[in-house]
Amino acid sequence: MRNRDLIGALFWTAVGVVFCAGGWEYGIFRGSIPGAGFFPFMASLVLIALSMIVTMTGLWPGKTNGSRGEGKEKFFSGPNSWKRILLALAGLLFFWQGLGYLGFLLTTFFFIIFLLRFIEPQRWVTVLTTAILTTGITYIVFNILLKVRLPAGLLKL
Amino acid sequence: MTMEIFAHLAMAFRISVEPLNLIFCFLGVLFGTLVGVLPGLGPTAAISLLLPVTFTLTPMQSIIMLAGIYYGAQYGGSTTSILVNIPGEATSVVTCIDGYQMAQKGRAGAALGISAFGSFIGGTFAIFMLILLAPPLASVALKFGPAESAAIIFFGLTMVTYLSSGSMIKSLMMAVVGLLLGCIGTDLITGMQRFTLGMIDLEDGIGLIPVVMGLFGISEVLWNIEDQTRKEDILKSDIKGLLPNRKDWKDSSGPIARGSVIGFFLGLLPGGGALIASLLSYAMEKKIARNPEGFGKGDIRGVAGPETANNAGAGGAFIPLLSLGIPCNVVMAILMGAFMIHKVTPGPLLLKEHPQLFWGIIGSMYIGNIMLLLLNLPLIGLWVKILKVRYAILFPMIFLFCLIGSYSLNNSSFDIFVMILFGVMGYLMKKFQYDAAPLVMAFVLGPMLEENVRQALLISKGSAFIFLERPISSVFVITSLIFLIIPQVLRFLKRRPSST
Numbered sequence: 001m002r003n004r005d006l007i008g009a010l011f012w013t014a015v016g017v018v019f020c021a022g023g024w025e026y027g028i029f030r031g032s033i034p035g036a037g038f039f040p041f042m043a044s045l046v047l048i049a050l051s052m053i054v055t056m057t058g059l060w061p062g063k064t065n066g067s068r069g070e071g072k073e074k075f076f077s078g079p080n081s082w083k084r085i086l087l088a089l090a091g092l093l094f095f096w097q098g099l100g101y102l103g104f105l106l107t108t109f110f111f112i113i114f115l116l117r118f119i120e121p122q123r124w125v126t127v128l129t130t131a132i133l134t135t136g137i138t139y140i141v142f143n144i145l146l147k148v149r150l151p152a153g154l155l156k157l
Numbered sequence: 158m159t160m161e162i163f164a165h166l167a168m169a170f171r172i173s174v175e176p177l178n179l180i181f182c183f184l185g186v187l188f189g190t191l192v193g194v195l196p197g198l199g200p201t202a203a204i205s206l207l208l209p210v211t212f213t214l215t216p217m218q219s220i221i222m223l224a225g226i227y228y229g230a231q232y233g234g235s236t237t238s239i240l241v242n243i244p245g246e247a248t249s250v251v252t253c254i255d256g257y258q259m260a261q262k263g264r265a266g267a268a269l270g271i272s273a274f275g276s277f278i279g280g281t282f283a284i285f286m287l288i289l290l291a292p293p294l295a296s297v298a299l300k301f302g303p304a305e306s307a308a309i310i311f312f313g314l315t316m317v318t319y320l321s322s323g324s325m326i327k328s329l330m331m332a333v334v335g336l337l338l339g340c341i342g343t344d345l346i347t348g349m350q351r352f353t354l355g356m357i358d359l360e361d362g363i364g365l366i367p368v369v370m371g372l373f374g375i376s377e378v379l380w381n382i383e384d385q386t387r388k389e390d391i392l393k394s395d396i397k398g399l400l401p402n403r404k405d406w407k408d409s410s411g412p413i414a415r416g417s418v419i420g421f422f423l424g425l426l427p428g429g430g431a432l433i434a435s436l437l438s439y440a441m442e443k444k445i446a447r448n449p450e451g452f453g454k455g456d457i458r459g460v461a462g463p464e465t466a467n468n469a470g471a472g473g474a475f476i477p478l479l480s481l482g483i484p485c486n487v488v489m490a491i492l493m494g495a496f497m498i499h500k501v502t503p504g505p506l507l508l509k510e511h512p513q514l515f516w517g518i519i520g521s522m523y524i525g526n527i528m529l530l531l532l533n534l535p536l537i538g539l540w541v542k543i544l545k546v547r548y549a550i551l552f553p554m555i556f557l558f559c560l561i562g563s564y565s566l567n568n569s570s571f572d573i574f575v576m577i578l579f580g581v582m583g584y585l586m587k588k589f590q591y592d593a594a595p596l597v598m599a600f601v602l603g604p605m606l607e608e609n610v611r612q613a614l615l616i617s618k619g620s621a622f623i624f625l626e627r628p629i630s631s632v633f634v635i636t637s638l639i640f641l642i643i644p645q646v647l648r649f650l651k652r653r654p655s656s657t
Contacts, residue, residue, distance in 0.1 A: 008589040012330055019337050022352055026344075032619035036344040036351060039607040040337055047333040050326055057326075075588065081383040088382055088556075089581065092375070095560050096573045112553050119382055120549035130550060138557060146213060148565040 009054035012047055019044035084119050091115050103153020104143070108135045162288060169288075169520030172217070172513055181218040182521045185225020186529050192226065193233020193249075194540045195551070200230035202377055202555075204491050205369040208498070209562040216499035217514055221521040223495055227488050228280060228471045228522065231431055232529045235272040235464050236540050239265055248431040248467040251439040255452060255459030262455050271401045271457055272464035273533045275413045279465035280526040282417040283424065283472020287479075287519055291508070294480040298505035303616065304623050307609035308630035308637075310602050313483045314595070315637040316427035321592045325644055328595045331586075335596040338363055339603025346611060358571040365494040367563045367576035368600060372593040373487075374559040375580025378552045380587055401457070409461035412442050416465030423466075424473025427485040434470035435463035472522065478503050479515060483602070487594040490601040 023041025028034070076082045091114050098107040112131040116122045122130075142148040172178060192203035204223050211219035234249035239256035252272065259268040301309070318328035341352045342362030353359040401409065419441065420434040442462040443452045452459050477485045482504020484490040496503045501511060508515045563576040583593050617623035625631045 004589050008327075008591065012334070015334065015337070019340070019352070026349055026351055029619065034611045034614050034619070036347045036349040038614075039610065040340040040351065043333050043336045043340070047330060047337065050330045050333065053326055054330070077384045084382050085379055085584075088379060089577070092556065092560070092577050092580070095556075096570055096577060099564065099573070100570060108557060112557070115553040115556065116550070119552075122549060126550070130553075134554060134557065138561060142561055142565065146210060146565075148209075148561070149568050150561070150564075 003058075005054055005058040009051040009058060013051040013055070016044040016047035016051060020048065087118050088115070091119075099151050099153070101153060104150035105135055105139060106154060108138060165288065165292075165516055166520075168512070169516040169523075171520075172517035173221070173520030173524050177218060178221055178517065178521060179524065181214065181222040182225050182525045183528055185222035186229035186232075186525045186532065188222075189226035189229020190233035190236075190529065190533065190536075190540070191543065193230035194236050194543060195233075199373065199377070200227045201369070201488055201491065202374040203230065204488060204495075205366055205373060206555075206558045206562050208366050208369075208491065208495055209565045211495065212498065212565075216496065216501050216511075217517050219495055219499060220492065220514070220518050221525075223492055224475070224518060224522060225525045227492070228468060228525060229529060231280075231464075231468045231471050232273065232276050232533055233540070234467075235276070235460070236269060236533075236537065237544065239268045239272070239460070240541065241544060248435050248470075249464070250432075251435055251463045252460055254439070255454070255456050258453070258455030259457065259460065264455065264457075267401050267405055267457065268460050269537055270534065271405055271409050271461045273530055274401065275409065275416065275461045275465035276468040277526050277530040278413050279417045279420050279467075279469035280472050280529075281523065283421045283469045283475075284519060284523050284526070286421050287472060287476055287522075291476050291480040291515075291519075294476065295505040295508045298481050299509075301505075301629070302627070303609040303612035304627050304630040305633075307606055307613055308624055308633035309481065309483055310606045310609065312633040312637045313427035313477075313485060314599055314602060314606075315640050317486075317595050317598050319640045319644070320426070320433060321595060323590050323592050327591050329641075331591050331593065332595040332599040335599025335601075336603040336606065338368070338596075339600050340607070345604070345608065358569065362604075363575060363600075364563075364566055364572055365491070365601065366566055367572045368579050369491055369494075369597055370559045370563055371576040371579025371581075372583035372586075372597060374555060375576060376583025376587060376593070378555050379580065379584040381548060382552055405457050408457050412438070412458045412462030413465045415441065416462040417469045420466030420469025421473040424470035425476055425485070427477065427483065431467040431470035431474070434466040438462040438466035468526075475518075475522070479507060479518070480505065482507075482605075484598065487597045490598050493601055 019040050023037035023039075023044060026035060026037030026040070028038050028041050076085075091111055094114065095107055095111045098110070102110075109131050112134050113127055116127040116130060117124075139150070143150045173182065188203065188207070189200065192200060203226050207223065207226065211222060214222070231248055235252050235256065237243055238249040238252035239260050242253050242257040256268045256272070259265065314332050318325055318332050321328040339362070341359055343349070343353075343360055344351055350360060416434075416438045419438050420431070423434040423437065424431065426433075439459055439462060442458050443449050446452065446458065474485050474489055477483045478489045478493060482493075482502065484493045493503055501507070501514065559576060559580075560573055563572040564570065566572050586593055586596075613623050614621070623630075624634050
């Protein structure tokens, strides 16, 4: 857990440095008036300081900062957990990219099939029925009833 | 004064019983109970999921429905705690202890019944306190200048980090990250583009909905699908006797009364709210009980107190938002976003400029509580059936709802990308034990805080002493600093002997 605290603190320090530099560039004060960079500059200094405290606490011998577990803790809860997470993310990215090209109906249909079949595999009957029903119902609710303009894509619907 | 209250009450009920308002109130509490029942989908995610749907509604209908989801979820959470021993909601964690034990002894009906009645009483108490306290508080808040407003926001954020579940330093870091994310976009005072990386999509800043859906919706699903050892057994036996008997009422009356008061006052505190209220109520009931040995083995007092307190807390949380414009928890922050989407600013001016909206929301909360009482007991069978839907079937729907919701904001794929990004970030934040609530609170309040700080400094010609020279702002700033510094000093002192 201590390693995770250190990695986290370093990441937030980097974020703080980026915002600090940005704030400096936008101008902290114009005369006695705070400029556009004042607030992000001050906030990022606080973030850097807090990250330093977490880093120091992580390096300090003894208890780690706010960690519930000690010692080496596995990052994922099970042996195949990382695969499920990656597959879910792949599904989400497919929807993001596919929506514009394939349109709402096809993207949703394939998206649901993918998630139901590959993350916690279901029977094909369940997969296809759920995919058809979900695609149809969401299309009717969002596109027809709520008038959300969903992309038509290949089917031109 | 009394006549004024009655006049306000009359207005509140007249507005809330309008057919469309009733329908949206019903939909809100029904959906709220449903998300409360389903483990892994909380009111925060549910409200953010439904936020885009409310774009087509009036501000009144929209807020009535979203508020209904929040307090409805408090009711629903107890069902899962009692029947499955998994809290449907974080606020129902302690209900598992005695509620599930009662169910094991064949008293699930009484546990569900007392939690519904307790929730109703706690919710009603909070609404009446809201009617009494919100208007005078709003009139005081009208006198606040930028220094006072900035100090109160600062205090609110401090309390959120102070009362957050994990490490306070990490929560503070998240609050600062939220403030920084709020800086992205066009600076309202100078018109300068900040941190937009030249992208047009970022000129108006990052949208609240993709951020919240990502942090609370997508990340929650990722977290749940990672673990395949989920427990999905539910009580097999029939649920009988939903109406508590005379002894149940006698045992529960004290915890319900105390739970109402504790819940309400903790609900007012920024960062407090329903969760802490329920935990404190349970601890207190156990402490003051003459025969505490029954707790943990199916004691009705351990269900009545916390379930009342979490609903009273949910009601109390509306006061700072409606009267001061300060959300005291993440759900209130999202509701504040919903107000702003409809070009209405919650706060002291709400009562003056939109009295119909203010009183309509309060009236609908009372009607909603009655609906929940009537709905919950007969619908227990339906909730049990819904609990049988496997998460493997449910999670693609949650994903899909998040995706459509964020797309429908601006009909832009960029918002989907932002949501996925924050989903991954939220998942990693959980792994690294960073709390997302302070981030969202600060993200919503950041632009207000920045504007008020800069205006205050403009008035004082750059002197930061303005925050200490004014009595109200000095009280809030000093209190905040005490809350920030004292825990760190205590921690350091505690640690010293072991490290030497």
